[in-house]
Amino acid sequence: MVEFYRRVARKAVEHHLLIDFHGAFKPTGLRREYPNVLTHEGVMGLEYLKWSARVTPDHNVTIPFTRMLAGPMDYTPGGFNNVTSAEFQPRGREPMTLGTRAHQLALFVVLESGFTMVADYPEDYRGEKVLDFISRVPVAWDETRVLEGEPGKFIAIARRKGNEWYVGCLTGSDARVLQIPLDFLPSGKLFQAEIYSDAPDAAQFPKKTVKQERAVRGTDVLKVEMVTGGGQAIRIFPAASVEGRN
Template sequence: MNTATMKHYIDFASRAGFEYLLIDAEWYGPEINSPEEDITTTIPEIDLPHIIEYANEHGVGILLWIYWECARDQMDKAFPLYEQWGVKGVKVDYMNADDQEMVNFYRQVVEKAAQHHLLVDFHGSYKPTGLRRAYPNLVTREGVLGLEYVKWSERCNPAHDLILPYTRMLAGPMDYTPGAFTVSTGEDFQSRIENPMVLGTRAHQLAMYVVYESPLQMVVDHPAAYFGQAGFDFLRVVPTVWDDTKFIDGEVG
C-alpha cells in the first residue's frame, strides 16, 4: 500500500465514474486488529493529504477503513480531523457482537460521524435495526456472509446468494461487496487470498446490484479486470438509489 497505488485506484474510479474510493486496512499501521494503532496518522508510504487532494481533483471522495476499537477510543479526535482533511466517510470493522455495549457503540459512531459530515459503513456488523432512520449518514452495513468469504470458503455461492433477498435483505441495506469479474462455474474454483475468484457467472454478479439494496455499493475486483470487459458498461451506470421499488415474483432459492 502506497500513494502511487492509491492514485492508480483514483484514476480508475474517476474514469469509471465511481463516486468514492475506500482506502482499506493498514493505511495507519500494520496491526489492523490492534486498539493501540493511531488512526490520526499514516504509514510513511501513504501521503493522505496529497491523495485526498488528488482525489478531489478527479471527482472522487475518499473513505477510510478503521478498526472498531480504535474508533471507540479515538473518534473524538479522529473524526474532526477527517473532516478537516476532506475525508467523506469511514468503514468501521470487526465488531462481531450485538450486545448492549456494542449497540451503544454503533449509535456513538454515527452520532459523532454525523457531527463531522462523515458517512458510515459498518462491517463485521450485526443486522440492521432501523438506526439509519434516525441517522441517514449510516449508509449501509455488512451483517451477512458476504463475497469476501470466497477467499477461504465455498459457502458464498449462487445458492446462498438466492436466499438473501428473502432473509437478510428484509432488514435493510446490505454491503455484500459484489462485482467480481474473475468467476468460475466449475471444478477449477479455488478459495484463495491472492487473486481470488468467485463461484457463479458474471451475469450473476451484475444482477446483485439490482436485487441487493445498498446505497454505497462496491466493486471488488482489481481495475485491470474491468475495462474492456463485457458487463462493465452496466456496472458503471447501474444506480445505487432509486425513487420507486417494484417487487417481482420469486421464491426462496
C-alpha cells in the first residue's frame, strides 16, 4: 500500500493533479518528495459521529498534539448541526456534531490540511453568515505559532498568511477563559479583528455564535471565553484594508 501511494503521487505529478489521500494511514513524509500530496486522512474525523459519539471536543483538543505531528490531516470539519451531549444521537442522515458552532469554526485554523471542505448538508449552511470566515481561511500558511495548550484540555494556535493572522482556540469538556497576547502582530501597526465567539448561552444552544469587530494592536491581550465544548475563531488583518473590503 505504501508503494501504491508513491506510484499514485508520481503519476499525479505527470498529469498535474493534486491528491487528498482520504481513508488512508497517517502521512509519513511523502509530501516532501511530492508536494502535490496535499493531505491525508489517517484520523478519527467528524464522520465518526454518524455511528458513534467518539469525536468529542476532548478528542479535538487531543489530536493537534498527537496525529497532527505527523503532518496534515483531512478531518473534514465544518459540522453545523451542533448539539449538546444530552441531545446527541449518532445517525447517518443529517448527522449531529458535538461541541459548539464556534468550536467548528476554530478547527479550520487549528487543524492543518492543504485541502479542506465543509462536511455538512448544504441546507445547514444556507444563510449562515459565519461562512464568511470559512471562505477566507487559507489552507497554506507562512507562519504558525502555538500560543497555549494542554493535550486533551485546550489549544490556541495563531497562523499567518501574508499580512493576515488567524487564531483558533478550542476547549474540551471544560468551559475556559484564556488571555491571548497579540504580540505576534508587528509593533506600531493597527489591525482589525473579526472575532467569532460562543454566545453566552452556547452551552445550551451550541449553534449560537457572536461576531465582534474591533481594532487591535500587538500590545493588546484578547480575552477568549469558551463554554463547554466551545471555541473561538479570529481573523486579524491590517486596518488599512477595512475600507477596501466595504
